[in-house]
Amino acid sequence: MADAYIAGIDMLKFGRYPDRSFGELGGEAALLALDDAGLGVRDVQALYCGSVFGSFEMPGQNVMRQIGQTGIPVTNVSNACATGAAAFREAWIAVKAGICDVALAVGVEKMPRGMLGGGEETAISHEGLFGSASMPCVFAESGMEHAAKYGTTFEQFAKVSVKNHHHSTMNPKAMYQKETPLEEVMGAEMIAYPNTKLMCSVNVDGAAAAVVVSEKKAKELGLDRAIRVRASALASDPWNPRNPTMWDVNSVTQLAAKQAYEQAGLGADDIDLIELHDCFATAELLHYENLGLCAEGEAGRMIDDDETALGGRIPVNVSGGLLSKGHPLGATGIANMYEVALHLRGEAGARQVENAKRGLTHVVGLGTACAVHILEKA
Amino acid sequence: MNKTSKTKERMSTDPKPAQKFIKFETGGRPYIEGKRCRSCAAVMTSEPLACPACGAREGYDSFRAAETGVLHAYSIVARSYPGVATPFVSAIVDLDDGLTLKGNLINIPPTPETITPGMKLRVTFDDALGRTDKEGGSYIAYFFEPAEQGA
Numbered sequence: 001m002a003d004a005y006i007a008g009i010d011m012l013k014f015g016r017y018p019d020r021s022f023g024e025l026g027g028e029a030a031l032l033a034l035d036d037a038g039l040g041v042r043d044v045q046a047l048y049c050g051s052v053f054g055s056f057e058m059p060g061q062n063v064m065r066q067i068g069q070t071g072i073p074v075t076n077v078s079n080a081c082a083t084g085a086a087a088f089r090e091a092w093i094a095v096k097a098g099i100c101d102v103a104l105a106v107g108v109e110k111m112p113r114g115m116l117g118g119g120e121e122t123a124i125s126h127e128g129l130f131g132s133a134s135m136p137c138v139f140a141e142s143g144m145e146h147a148a149k150y151g152t153t154f155e156q157f158a159k160v161s162v163k164n165h166h167h168s169t170m171n172p173k174a175m176y177q178k179e180t181p182l183e184e185v186m187g188a189e190m191i192a193y194p195n196t197k198l199m200c201s202v203n204v205d206g207a208a209a210a211v212v213v214s215e216k217k218a219k220e221l222g223l224d225r226a227i228r229v230r231a232s233a234l235a236s237d238p239w240n241p242r243n244p245t246m247w248d249v250n251s252v253t254q255l256a257a258k259q260a261y262e263q264a265g266l267g268a269d270d271i272d273l274i275e276l277h278d279c280f281a282t283a284e285l286l287h288y289e290n291l292g293l294c295a296e297g298e299a300g301r302m303i304d305d306d307e308t309a310l311g312g313r314i315p316v317n318v319s320g321g322l323l324s325k326g327h328p329l330g331a332t333g334i335a336n337m338y339e340v341a342l343h344l345r346g347e348a349g350a351r352q353v354e355n356a357k358r359g360l361t362h363v364v365g366l367g368t369a370c371a372v373h374i375l376e377k378a
Numbered sequence: 379m380n381k382t383s384k385t386k387e388r389m390s391t392d393p394k395p396a397q398k399f400i401k402f403e404t405g406g407r408p409y410i411e412g413k414r415c416r417s418c419a420a421v422m423t424s425e426p427l428a429c430p431a432c433g434a435r436e437g438y439d440s441f442r443a444a445e446t447g448v449l450h451a452y453s454i455v456a457r458s459y460p461g462v463a464t465p466f467v468s469a470i471v472d473l474d475d476g477l478t479l480k481g482n483l484i485n486i487p488p489t490p491e492t493i494t495p496g497m498k499l500r501v502t503f504d505d506a507l508g509r510t511d512k513e514g515g516s517y518i519a520y521f522f523e524p525a526e527q528g529a
Contacts, residue, residue, distance in 0.1 A: 125462070134458060144452055
């Protein structure tokens with residue numbers, strides 16, 4: 001079966017857009033992606049629109065109201081933090097299946113303020129009674145599990161934040177462009193030990209879009225800037241006796257990564273850069289191991305040795321990651337792919353990963369969904 | 379189990395369990411009730427339609443969970459939602475018979491120096507921190523504390 005390609009991809013600068021609707025934000029990203037592909041709305045045969053907080057208001061149809069109501073099939077997708085990647089994957093499936101030659105994937109989000117993960121409605125609140133269901137705490141516990149097993153330290157977790165904030169100083173589309181030295185990260189307000197405020201991703205609004213096309217269409221458009229989708233894998237959480245009492249983001253990632261590497265016939269060593277789900281600094285280190293970037297227990301050493309910094313052995317989150325670029329749930333997955341595409345096209349400016357041929361993107365939505373994509377320069 | 383017993387039935391005004399898997403002995407003492415898959419013996423605190431571990435639909439046997447276990451992971455929560463007192467320790471605890479529960483770890487200073495994964499804990503039951511529902515009803519919750527204390 002022929003591969004599908006990304007012919008156009010773009011994102012809005014992540015930030016706060018209180019006066020703009022889901023349709024407007026998603027529509028703008030869609031038009032940017034179409035322009036990047038050299039296509040128009042009449043070329044688009046299907047739209048898959050990802051959003052979490054806009055999922056009740058038919059965001060995809062509202063995107064069409066902004067860019068042209070051509071009557072094509074529109075499907076709205078919601079899959080927690082894996083929403084954007086899941087929408088992209090639906091477009092990929094439609095193209096791979098031969099149902100259409102041009103499918104558009106949009107991820108759009110407007111975020112509420114404050115911490116996510118307040119837990120389910122019960123007769124009395126369970127927060128602070130049966131531990132905490134807040135996301136900073138849930139991911140702190142995952143980090144502490146790693147710490148108990150391998151001796152990973154607060155400082156090593158904090159270094160993730162230092163690195164990703166540094167990377168974002170070179171990304172004009174990131175929410176923040178600000179260095180955060182180690183003392184500042186570790187000394188910031190403690191939210192849930194070991195995650196300080198600067199080790200939590202930023203709740204921002206944003207949108208990103210990708211035009212997925214068939215090989216035939218990609219060749220017709222010219223392969224110069226085309227991105228080949230080598231793998232698209234999506235996993236749900238397999239049985240594990242502690243999950244969901246303790247959300248397991250590890251086995252679901254391992255499962256999706258294994259499938260993606262098998263699909264592509266590639267291994268972690270073949271990848272030149274990675275955008276992974278650093279929703280909290282603690283999470284990033286876990287995923288070094290889950291994605292096979294190092295052996296089990298070596299993530300702490302990897303960050304100490306700067307192996308995942310720009311210029312290192314395998315740069316991770318050179319965009320600034322969710323920690324500093326921002327994390328608008330529905331848009332994040334496609335924004336990760338945009339970052340990888342920039343590098344594969346040699347258009348990433350100051351943060352360009354030299355000679356990048358292949359990149360991997362990863363998102364995890366608690367509940368739980370994990371998507372892994374492998375993209376390659378055509 | 380023991381449905382015929384008429385001694386000390388719980389009254390509708392008695393505190394209610396704050397989790398469905400908190401049950402009461404006829405004498406009123408609370409305990410954790412686990413469910414064990416009749417096919418693969420996986421344990422959990424609810425009864426899914428089919429076993430999430432093996433897919434069997436053979437049902438579950440109830441068991442009274444162990445009240446001792448070890449700390450698997452934790453976080454010291456310094457900031458929570460409005461109205462929730464901090465700090466508190468959010469703990470993931472593996473009970474000795476395989477159930478994993480999440481709850482507050484109490485009677486220990488909330489610092490990384492004092493809390494050690496792998497430490498032995500025991501389950502205690504108490505009022506749900508004074509929290510009441512809209513009808514003013516009170517609840518019984520479980521907590522964890524170091525096993526050595528008061529031993």
